[in-house]
Amino acid sequence: xxxxTQTPKFQVLKTGQSMTLQCAQDMNxxxxxxxxxxxxxxxxxxxxxxxxxxxxxxxxxxxxxxxRSTTEDFPLRLLSAAPxxxxxxxxxxxxxxxxxxxxxxxxxxxxx
Amino acid sequence: xxxxxxxxxxxxxxxxxxxTINCSYSVGISALHWLQQHPGGGIVSLFMLSSGKKKHGRxxxxxxxxxxxxxxxxxxxxxxxxxVYICAVTRETSGSRLTFGEGTQLTVNP
Numbered sequence: 054x055x056x057x058t059q060t061p062k063f064q065v066l067k068t069g070q071s072m073t074l075q076c077a078q079d080m081n082x083x084x085x086x087x088x089x090x091x092x093x094x095x096x097x098x099x100x101x102x103x104x105x106x107x108x109x110x111x112x113x114x115x116x117x118x119x120x121r122s123t124t125e126d127f128p129l130r131l132l133s134a135a136p137x138x139x140x141x142x143x144x145x146x147x148x149x150x151x152x153x154x155x156x157x158x159x160x161x162x163x164x165x
Numbered sequence: 166x167x168x169x170x171x172x173x174x175x176x177x178x179x180x181x182x183x184x185t186i187n188c189s190y191s192v193g194i195s196a197l198h199w200l201q202q203h204p205g206g207g208i209v210s211l212f213m214l215s216s217g218k219k220k221h222g223r224x225x226x227x228x229x230x231x232x233x234x235x236x237x238x239x240x241x242x243x244x245x246x247x248x249v250y251i252c253a254v255t256r257e258t259s260g261s262r263l264t265f266g267e268g269t270q271l272t273v274n275p
Contacts, residue, residue, distance in 0.1 A: 095267040156208040
């Protein structure tokens with residue numbers, strides 16, 4: 054099925070560990086983005102990309118890296134996990150902001 | 166002050182009631198989005214508006230650009246409508262980036 058695929062769905066990390074959250078879309082969307090969702094704070098933009106080879110920071114980029122080597126994939130890397138990064142992470146894509154967004158199913162990350 | 170404000174934060178209704186969720190924003194926008202998130206679930210895009218009104222089944226979304234205000238209405242509400250409804254905007258000056266409200270938790274009791 055066409056859409057945005059996020060993996061894993063759940064992850065527990067120890068402080069200091071690194072990991073990569075995967076996001077892939079098969080809709081040829083140029084725009085992809087990562088958000089974190091925390092209670093009482095809504096969704097906040099971590100990083101985004103407007104096309105292959107182009108990435109930029111959002112509101113809360115510290116502690117995260119991204120790359121966009123292909124149109125389809127936009128992985129989010131946690132360099133050295135901290136308990137403050139415990140959150141639910143969503144990837145989203147859009148052909149353009151004017152045509153609506155498709156969200157992945159989310160990754161629930163716990164850092165202990 | 167948040168750029169996108171929703172009200173109410175929490176809403177409880179009885180099955181069959183007409184429901185309204187409001188969204189106000191303070192920036193120039195190119196589009197406004199209504200999203201739905203079920204408990205433990207992903208986020209689904211319901212509407213994208215740049216003017217006027219859109220309807221899909223029992224859901225209606227309206228926007229008043231001059232007043233910088235949008236409403237999401239649910240007619241004949243049902244317990245399966247229970248979810249968090251999120252308003253988000255695409256700002257004129259930030260391309261495709263979304264700015265979100267904090268969401269409205271809707272509970273519809275049978």
